[in-house]
Amino acid sequence: MRLHRLGPRGAERPCVFDSVGRSVDLSAEIGDFDHQFFATDGMARVATLSIDDFAGLPRLAQDRLGSPIARPGKVVCIGLNYADHARESGQAIPAEPIVFFKDPWTVVGPNDDVLIPRGSTKTDWEVELGVVIGRRCRYLQSENEARGAIAGYAVSHDVSEREFQLERGGQWVKGKSCETFNPLGPWLVSADDVATPGELRLWLDVNGERKQDGSTSSMIFGVPYLIWYLSQFMVLEPGDLINTGTPAGVGLGATPSAYLADGDVVELGVDLLGSQRQTFRNAD
Secondary structure, eight states: OEEEEESSTTOOEEEEEOTTSOEEEOHHHHOOSSHHHHHTTHHHHHHHSOGGGOTTSOEEOOOOBOOSSSOOSOEEEEESOBHHHHHHTTOOOOSSOEEEEEOGGGEEOTTSOEEEOTTOSOEEOOEEEEEEEOSOBSSOOOHHHHHTTEEEEEEEEOOEEHIIIIISSSOTHHHHOSTTOEEBOSOEEEGGGOSOGGGOEEEEEETTEEEEEEEGGGBSSOHHHHHHHHHTTSOBOTTOEEEOOOOSOOGGGSSSOOOOOTTOEEEEEETTTEEEEEEEEEOO
């Protein structure tokens, strides 16, 4: 099941594909893919709909793809979760997950322009596996319990400004929370349609040149462990997004370092989850 949202910013309509690949507008049935949807077992409700029997539901022509979920309550990110990325960053492999937050307002559509912040010279790319939480997670007892809390998976682009993040003191959030810095989608693919989330290929190109090519099999901490771990420190709410880290190949790790400029085009994707394409523009 591939959930997606179509329409202009702020007016996206929740959709699911029918048997012939047309986008079916579910807004009259479920409202939106938001906290309330996930908290009331919305994934199961959509799965039980006989979409092809709902002749009255509108089929939508292709429009702008928004984020496949409405604004998450929080975006929790995991740093240095691939050993090769830790090495290229000159960092030790962490003994426990490195956790930081990203402003939920950074979440935009998968093909929206990304704005390079004013004064930035080190805007960088990071393809990641995004995980959307499907039920409240508080002091989970096991990784197996954590598996049952996953609503689905999506391609997530954890755009970063390295000077703001690493050279300006304080927390990483400064380099992670600039506007438009988290394109998400194109779809939220339900957990039951991703049999092996620990064996997905991730890739990213800049202006047609391959920069990242990795696999979630190289994660230091797998998805169920991350959800279990986070639940020991915070309550994960339905609809929250977890960015699970990036493989090697970011601009920071290049020799010499290489960063994004106005007009650059970044394309990225994850097996089974689709792909994204963004043009980077200088912020006004």
